[in-house]
Structure formats: structure tokens, C-alpha cells
Amino acid sequence: MLFKQTLSFVAASVVTFSAMAWQPSGKVECIAPADPGGGWDFTCRSVGNVMQQLGLVSGSVQTLNMAGAGGGVAFAHTVSKRAKDDKVLVAASTATTTRLAQKQFPGMDAGMVTWVGALGADYGIIAVGKDSRYQDLNQLLAAVKENPKAVKFAGGSARGGWDHLKVLIAAKAAGADQLPSIPYLSYNNGGEAMTQVVGGQVDAFTGDISEATGFMESGDLRVLAVLADERLPGKFSDIATAKEQGIDAVSPNWRGFYMPKGASEEAKDYWVKAVDTLYTSDAWKKVMASNGLIPFHPPADEFDGFVRKQVQEIETLSREIGLLK
Amino acid sequence: METLGFLMDGFAVALTPYNLMFALFGAIVGTLIGCLPGLGPANGVAILIPLAFTLGLPPETAMILLTSVYAGAMYGGRISSILLNIPGDEPAMMTCLDGYPMARKGRAADALAVSAVASFTGGLIGTIGLIMLAPVLARFALTFGPAEYFALFLLAFATLGGITGKNPMKTVIAATLGIMISTVGIDISTGTQRYTFGVLELYEGIDFILAIVGLFAISELLFFVEIRVGEGHRKINVGKLTLTFKELVSTIPTQLRGGVLGFIAGVLPGAGASLGSFLSYTLEKQIVGRKGTFGEGDIRGVAAPEAGNNGASSGALVPMLTLGVPGSGTTAVLLAMLISLNITPGPLMFTQNADIVWGVIAALLIGNVLLLVLNIPLVGFFVRLLSVPPMYLLPIVTMVAFVGIYSISHSAFDLYFMVAFGVAGYFLRKLEIPLVPVILGLLLGPEMEKNLGHALILSDGDWSILWASPLAMGLWLVAGLGLALPCLVGPLLRRRMNAAIKETPVSD
Numbered sequence: 001m002l003f004k005q006t007l008s009f010v011a012a013s014v015v016t017f018s019a020m021a022w023q024p025s026g027k028v029e030c031i032a033p034a035d036p037g038g039g040w041d042f043t044c045r046s047v048g049n050v051m052q053q054l055g056l057v058s059g060s061v062q063t064l065n066m067a068g069a070g071g072g073v074a075f076a077h078t079v080s081k082r083a084k085d086d087k088v089l090v091a092a093s094t095a096t097t098t099r100l101a102q103k104q105f106p107g108m109d110a111g112m113v114t115w116v117g118a119l120g121a122d123y124g125i126i127a128v129g130k131d132s133r134y135q136d137l138n139q140l141l142a143a144v145k146e147n148p149k150a151v152k153f154a155g156g157s158a159r160g161g162w163d164h165l166k167v168l169i170a171a172k173a174a175g176a177d178q179l180p181s182i183p184y185l186s187y188n189n190g191g192e193a194m195t196q197v198v199g200g201q202v203d204a205f206t207g208d209i210s211e212a213t214g215f216m217e218s219g220d221l222r223v224l225a226v227l228a229d230e231r232l233p234g235k236f237s238d239i240a241t242a243k244e245q246g247i248d249a250v251s252p253n254w255r256g257f258y259m260p261k262g263a264s265e266e267a268k269d270y271w272v273k274a275v276d277t278l279y280t281s282d283a284w285k286k287v288m289a290s291n292g293l294i295p296f297h298p299p300a301d302e303f304d305g306f307v308r309k310q311v312q313e314i315e316t317l318s319r320e321i322g323l324l325k
Numbered sequence: 326m327e328t329l330g331f332l333m334d335g336f337a338v339a340l341t342p343y344n345l346m347f348a349l350f351g352a353i354v355g356t357l358i359g360c361l362p363g364l365g366p367a368n369g370v371a372i373l374i375p376l377a378f379t380l381g382l383p384p385e386t387a388m389i390l391l392t393s394v395y396a397g398a399m400y401g402g403r404i405s406s407i408l409l410n411i412p413g414d415e416p417a418m419m420t421c422l423d424g425y426p427m428a429r430k431g432r433a434a435d436a437l438a439v440s441a442v443a444s445f446t447g448g449l450i451g452t453i454g455l456i457m458l459a460p461v462l463a464r465f466a467l468t469f470g471p472a473e474y475f476a477l478f479l480l481a482f483a484t485l486g487g488i489t490g491k492n493p494m495k496t497v498i499a500a501t502l503g504i505m506i507s508t509v510g511i512d513i514s515t516g517t518q519r520y521t522f523g524v525l526e527l528y529e530g531i532d533f534i535l536a537i538v539g540l541f542a543i544s545e546l547l548f549f550v551e552i553r554v555g556e557g558h559r560k561i562n563v564g565k566l567t568l569t570f571k572e573l574v575s576t577i578p579t580q581l582r583g584g585v586l587g588f589i590a591g592v593l594p595g596a597g598a599s600l601g602s603f604l605s606y607t608l609e610k611q612i613v614g615r616k617g618t619f620g621e622g623d624i625r626g627v628a629a630p631e632a633g634n635n636g637a638s639s640g641a642l643v644p645m646l647t648l649g650v651p652g653s654g655t656t657a658v659l660l661a662m663l664i665s666l667n668i669t670p671g672p673l674m675f676t677q678n679a680d681i682v683w684g685v686i687a688a689l690l691i692g693n694v695l696l697l698v699l700n701i702p703l704v705g706f707f708v709r710l711l712s713v714p715p716m717y718l719l720p721i722v723t724m725v726a727f728v729g730i731y732s733i734s735h736s737a738f739d740l741y742f743m744v745a746f747g748v749a750g751y752f753l754r755k756l757e758i759p760l761v762p763v764i765l766g767l768l769l770g771p772e773m774e775k776n777l778g779h780a781l782i783l784s785d786g787d788w789s790i791l792w793a794s795p796l797a798m799g800l801w802l803v804a805g806l807g808l809a810l811p812c813l814v815g816p817l818l819r820r821r822m823n824a825a826i827k828e829t830p831v832s833d
Contacts, residue, residue: 073525158512159514191671198467
């Protein structure tokens with residue numbers, strides 16, 4: 001995808017910041033659409049802390065956990081009960097767009113909220129056990145092209161979920177047809193799936209880079225490709241991207257926010273710029289580094305388009321595998 | 326040696342003042358829960374789960390608290406067995422046989438002391454067994470593919486009724502109910518919704534924790550309201566300790582045998598602590614033969630089952646931690662807690678969550694020492710607590726259950742659900758349908774379904790994959806035995822057990 005980090009743009013926005021008319025007064029709420037402890041909860045709590053440190057909010061940011069339907073309960077709540085609320089942000093990620101695309105939030109779609117921005121991502125990988133005969137992504141996908149049932153994949157999401165879609169995105173980019181025939185075994189989480197791949201029960205693992213660190217460092221897991229535009233920073237810089245190997249597949253599992261569509265334009269502007277300011281701050285860079293988040297921040301005016309495009313892509317894929325009629 | 330290093334790290338986690346405080350608290354509350362007749366360890370742990378959420382405990386502290394309650398309940402069960410001839414929980418049934426006669430002879434204090442020491446020995450043996458066996462089994466678990474897991478879950482279901490199960494048909498009904506409840510929500514193998522009827526709150530399925538707290542804790546409250554409100558037990562005089570050191574030493578072989586046998590019984594899925602204490606007692610009777618005075622207040626008749634059930638309680642943690650298959654009702658509840666803390670049992674947990682696993686194991690060792698110390702001098706305190714009317718306990722438990730469940734999800738919907746489960750649990754218990762199989766069905770049903778699906782994807786629809794490997798075949802064989810044995814040997818064993826016990830305990 002086309003997005004790069006536009007640091008200069010963000011720096012400019014900081015200057016204009018103090019001139020903003022609207023500022024949140026009092027308590028700001030961040031809805032985490034899951035139980036405490038998960039990724040969305042982390043997004044709300046860490047962003048809340050940094051916003052307070054940076055003085056972007058005058059009061060405190062209170063995290064409100066609202067679990068249910070993989071974010072559907074919080075989405076419905078935002079659309080109906082918070083329609084005009086200026087002081088609420090809702091944590092979102094690829095899981096949100098996936099469910100929207102697959103119509104898992106009945107009667108709701110991506111256009112019913114305002115997408116504020118992304119603050120980093122976790123990138124998809126495809127990996128095999130250390131004794132596997134596949135040495136790179138091309139070998140693996142060539143086998144899939146020849147016989148869609150040749151390689152069995154295991155991942156931590158349901159069928160049609162993001163881990164499954166990564167395989168399909170890569171296979172499609174490599175020119176494979178018969179996507180629905182590619183065997184995918186869904187586990188409760190990436191760890192369980194990896195255990196099966198390391199144990200030699202299943203051929204390949206699909207998941208996020210942050211999940212695989214442990215087995216990667218112990219040498220039990222060989223990462224064939226990371227599905228990113230460019231090589232990842234730090235200890236991941238040895239891993240080849242799919243693009244380098246000639247397969248145009250990118251799958252960022254981003255973390256970010258949406259807010260009510262009916263909020264005032266001033267408030268929306270304020271939060272978009274607040275997220276920009278936050279993203280460039282040193283405090284946030286520290287949070288990203290210590291939590292394995294990788295830079296990902298589409299410019300403010302492109303984020304809404306990015307979300308819609310992702311929803312569209314997922315919808316198409318879901319139709320191809322027969323998940324959507 | 327690697328294990329020893331991990332264990333040391335575990336002690337570092339468990340010995341922080343904060344965790345130590347919760348271990349002590351758990352041990353005390355567990356003993357109390359154990360000695361209250363009717364409140365078994367599974368209920369005890371279920372009641373404490375909301376507290377862990379209310380206090381917002383970190384995962385390792387939450388698990389340390391709950392395992393301490395578990396160990397404490399195993400110690401506590403003996404108190405009312407000995408003093409009242411009513412087992413505090415099912416595994417303590419066998420302790421009545423010689424414990425109560427001892428109490429009637431005025432040796433209650435001795436029986437309590439010997440059983441505390443035997444509990445300690447059993448617990449220690451079980452925990453050492455756990456330390457040695459768990460890491461090995463965790464590595465071995467890597468060889469389990471979907472077909473082997475399917476056979477393993479089948480084995481867990483087959484042995485569910487266990488040898489002590491009263492009515493196999495009711496066990497089947499209970500497990501089926503659990504499996505049915507577990508089908509609500511997204512089916513991860515196909516990505517479609519099942520039985521959600523467009524209700525958003527049902528899309529992620531029904532939370533185990535809700536079901537467990539509702540079924541155990543809320544139904545317990547309803548029972549208390551119905552039958553026991555207001556009344557405490559009569560005050561009991563424990564008498565003076567007359568136990569000699571020599572007498573205590575003479576029971577050491579008994580304790581060792583009981584502990585080892587209990588541990589083995591505990592490791593087998595589905596068998597659990599009741600079988601451990603039963604086997605230990607029976608074996609002891611066989612070994613000692615006519616020289617003993619079993620049934621009339623033999624001190625070894627107290628030591629054997631107590632060592633057995635405490636050994637089994639640690640043993641039951643082995644399959645739970647390494648394979649994610651609980652060996653008993655209480656470990657099923659602990660498994661649900663682990664899952665809701667986002668920790669997946671299995672080989673990965675021993676590396677990725679080493680601090681939690683080893684912290685919990687170290688806490689078990691520390692807890693055993695704490696419990697021994699608590700149970701010898703403080704036994705009078707627990708005996709006095711037995712006479713506290715439940716009317717003071719009830720409101721506290723209710724409050725904690727509601728606050729705890731609400732603090733997990735901040736959803737009133739969940740509270741209604743919990744109450745509904747409580748009412749359902751109440752009626753199930755009235756119908757004498759056991760609750761533990763419901764929980765096991767709820768926890769294991771989806772796993773079994775998932776692994777069946779996966780095995781068939783791997784084999785491209787060929788069912789023979791399910792018994793293709795020697796390991797899977799072995800598991801099928803054990804499952805077959807587990808299903809057949811209770812039908813053949815069960816009635817015989819039960820008759821002996823019942824003949825020995827005049828007053829049947831409140832079943833859980």
C-alpha cells in the first residue's frame with residue numbers, strides 16, 4: 001500500500017496545534033471493545049497515558065472496556081448512543097475491518113463512524129518449522145499453486161479471520177486459484193497454532209511477527225516472509241519481505257481509533273491532529289519499541305480511504321472463499 | 326537442572342510479599358471453604374475467581390491465589406470429616422472412616438494433627454511429581470497432532486463419570502448440556518455464527534467464567550438460602566493433643582504410599598482426588614491387613630486418604646498445565662481462569678509464561694508449608710469458624726460474585742446471564758445432575774470439535790487418521806477402558822464405599 005510516514009507533515013501540525021479552537025475539557029473516554037488485557041485495551045491505556053503526558057487532554061483519559069461480538073457491541077454503542085459525542089475514541093484494528101467487511105456487525109458498515117488514525121502495526125508473517133523443505137515463500141506458494149491442498153496452514157484466527165486472510169492475500173498475489181481449497185486450521189491463538197507447526201503436525205504458520213518472536217529466536221520456526229512494504233526495523237531486519245520475493249502481499253494489522261460520525265468537525269480535526277502529535281512523540285516511540293509495534297501511520301486525509309479499501313479487499317476475498325454470499 | 330533454575334525463578338515470583346500475602350489468604354480461605362460441608366474445592370475456586378477480577382490481580386497473583394485456595398480446600402475437607410462425620414468435600418469421604426471414630430474416642434486433636442501432616446506429605450510428593458513430570462510431558466505434548474488431541478479429549482470425556490460417578494446417565498446429560506452451551510457463538514472452523522439469533526452479546530459465545538461462577542457460586546447461595554440459613558454447627562471440643570512423635574513416625578510409610586498413589590490417580594484425566602484417597606485407603610488396609618483396626622479409629626486410616634487426596638490434587642494439575650486437559654473438576658475451573666487470563670496451557674506456556682507456571686508451582690510448595698503451619702496450631706480457629714452462621718458469609722459471597730463479574734466486562738447482560746446460570750445450577754443440583762461435567766463439556770467440547778475438524782482437514786476427509794498413530798491408538802484403548810471399567814468394577818467399588826460410609830455427603 002501507498003502509505004509512508006510523513007513526519008514533516010506531522011511536525012507542521014504541531015505548530016498549528018495551539019491555535020486550535022476546540023479543546024476537550026474534562027474527562028475523555030476511550031472505549032476498548034474487549035476485556036482488559038487484550039490489544040484494544042492496550043491501545044486505549046497506553047494512548048491515554050501518553051496523551052496526558054503530552055498535555056493533549058486537560059483531564060484524564062478513562063478506558064472503558066466494552067467487550068462483545070469482537071467489537072460489535074462497542075461499534076453499535078458508538079453509532080447509536082454516542083452519535084454526537086465529541087470526547088470519545090474507540091480502539092480498532094484489522095479485526096474491526098475484517099468483521100465489518102464480513103457483515104458480522106449486523107446492519108452496520110465502515111461508513112457509519114469517522115476513522116481517526118493509526119498508531120503502529122504488527123505485520124503478518126508466513127513461517128514453517130525448522131525441518132521444513134520450504135526455504136522461501138516462492139517455493140511454498142509454488143507448491144500451493146500446483147496443488148491447493150499441498151500446504152496446510154495453521155493460524156490463530158477463525159476461518160475468514162485475519163490470519164486466514166493473510167494466506168489468501170499471499171496466495172492470490174502469487175497467482176494461485178482455488179483459494180477456498182487451501183486448508184486452513186484455526187486455533188484459539190497464535191501460540192497454539194505455532195506449537196502444531198513446530199511439532200511438525202501442520203506445514204505452515206500464519207500470524208503476526210510479534211507472536212512468533214519466541215520460537216523464532218529459539219530456532220524452531222523459520223520465517224519465510226514478512227508481509228510488509230519494507231523490511232522491519234531492529235532484530236527483524238534479516239527477514240525478507242514478500243515483495244522482495246516478488247509477491248506483492250502486504251498485511252499490516254494496524255492499531256488505531258474511530259469516533260462517532262456525528263461529532264463536531266472541530267472535535268474530529270482536533271483528534272486527528274492529536275493522534276498525529278502523539279505518533280511523533282518520543283514517549284510513544286518508547287511505547288512502540290517496548291511492545292513490538294512497528295511504525296505505521298497513514299496521513300490523516302488518507303486513513304479513511306485506507307480503511308475503506310481494506311474493507312473492500314477483505315470483502316472480495318471473503319466472497320471468493322464462500323464466507324459471504 | 327534446568328528445571329531447578331526455573332523453580333528458583335518461580336520462588337522469586339511466589340516469595341514477593343504481595344504474592345505471599347495472597348497465598349496465605351488463599352490457604353486460609355481454602356481451608357475454611359474445604360471444611361464447610363457442601364462447599365467443595367471446585368466451588369471454592371469458582372467463588373474466588375470474581376475476587377481476583379475485582380482486585381484486578383496480575384495473572385501470576387490470581388493463579389497463586391486460586392491454587393492456594395485449591396490446596397487449602399484439600400486440607401480443610403478433613404476437618405468436618407473428623408469432627409462431624411460429614412466430609413467437607415468429596416475426596417475427604419474416606420477420612421470419615423477412621424477419623425470420626427478417633428474423634429469419638431476423644432482423639433480428635435490427634436486425628437487432625439496426623440491428617441495435617443499426612444496432607445502435607447501428600448501435597449509435597451504430588452508437587453515434586455508435578456515438577457518432575459510436567460516439563461517432560463510438556464515437551465512430549467509437541468508430538469500431539471489434531472488426531473491425538475481428539476483421542477485425548479475423548480479419553481477425558483470417557484473417564485468423566487469416573488469410578489465414583491453415581492449415575493452415568495446423568496453425567497452424560499450434564500456433559501451434553503455443557504457441549505450444547507459451548508456451541509453458541511462463532512464456529513472458528515467455518516467462521517459462521519451458531520445459535521446467536523442476531524444478539525450481539527452472544528457472538529463471542531458464552532464466557533466459561535460466567536457459567537462457572539453462576540453454576541457453582543450462585544447456585545450454592547440459593548442452596549444456602551433454602552436449607553442452611555441462620556444455623557451454624559454446634560460448637561465442638563477438639564480435646565488435647567496426645568499424639569506421640571513415635572506414633573507419627575509410624576505413619577510415615579503410609580503417608581508416602583498414599584502420596585505416590587494419589588499423585589498417579591490425579592494425573593489420569595477424569596479420575597481426580599476422590600479416587601486417590603479411595604485407592605490409598607484401600608491399599609493401606611490391604612497392606613496392614615489384620616494387624617490394623619481400620620474403621621475403628623486407626624491412625625493410618627486417617628493418614629492414608631489424606632496423603633492420597635493431596636497427592637492427587639497436585640497430580641491433577643499435570644494434564645491441565647501440559648495438555649490443557651483437566652484431571653478433575655477443580656482443575657477445569659483453574660483451566661477456565663487461565664484461558665480468561667489469555668494464557669494457553671501446553672508446551673508453549675512453560676516457555677512463554679514460565680514466571681506464571683513456576684510461580685504457581687513454587688506457590689504450591691510454599692502453600693503446603695503454610696497450610697501445615699496453619700493447620701496444627703490454628704485448627705481451633707477453623708473449628709470455631711465452622712460454627713459461624715452462613716448468614717454472615719452469604720452477603721459477602723454475593724457481593725464479590727457480582728462485583729467481580731461486572732468488573733470483567735462492565736456489562737449488565739453478563740450479570741443476568743450469571744444469575745440465569747445460577748438458577749439453572751440450582752435446578753440441576755436438585756435433579757442430582759452433577760455440575761462438573763457441565764463445565765468440562767463447556768471447556769472441552771469446542772476443543773474436541775476443533776481437533777476433529779482439523780484432523781479431517783489434514784487427512785482430506787479420511788476418518789482413519791483418527792486412529793492412525795500408535796499414540797492415538799493407545800489413547801483410544803485407554804478411553805475404551807475408562808468407559809468400560811466403571812460399568813464393570815464401578816458398582817462393586819461403590820458398594821464398598823457406601824457400605825463404609827453411613828452418612829452420604831452433599832454431592833457437588
